[in-house]
Every structure is written in structure tokens, then in C-alpha cells.
Amino acid sequence: MPSRELGAQGWSKPWSDDAGGACVEAKKLLDGRIALRQSTDPDGPALVFTPHEMTSFLAGVKAGAADFLL
Secondary structure, three states, rough: OOOHHHOOOOOEEOOOOOOOOEEEEEEEOOOOOEEEOOOOOOOOOOEEOHHHHHHHHHHHHHHHOHHHHH
16 A cells, blocks of 8 residues: 555654664554555555554564564
8 A cells, every 4th residue: 555545644663773764664543454664765655454463473573483584
């Protein structure tokens, strides 16, 4: 979904990198879904997750399921 369709307000940076400000921004939508976008491309696409999808994703990351990506 294009980020501009989600509005400019309400985005936050729950975490960021140490190499030049390429951060992930997050926004909780009114219907409970969570949108993520690249901070250096605020007009680019956003990934939108249901609360269940985000909970599963974060649990998997915490458990090390994505460690192979590093």
C-alpha cells in the first residue's frame, strides 16, 4: 500500500540503525493494523500487518527464527 494513503502523521521510529538513518517507521492504524515503511522513502510502499501477524512476526524474531538473514 502506498504510504501516502496512510497519512503523514503518527509514524514513529521504534528502532533505527547506526549507519546513516535508514530506519523503519511504524504506525498503528485506526483499525488496529500496523504499517511499516522505510524512513528514507516516506512516499514509498508500506507493509500492513494485522495485530496477529505482527505478534507472530515479533515472537519469531525474538525466538531467533530470522537469524539466518544476518
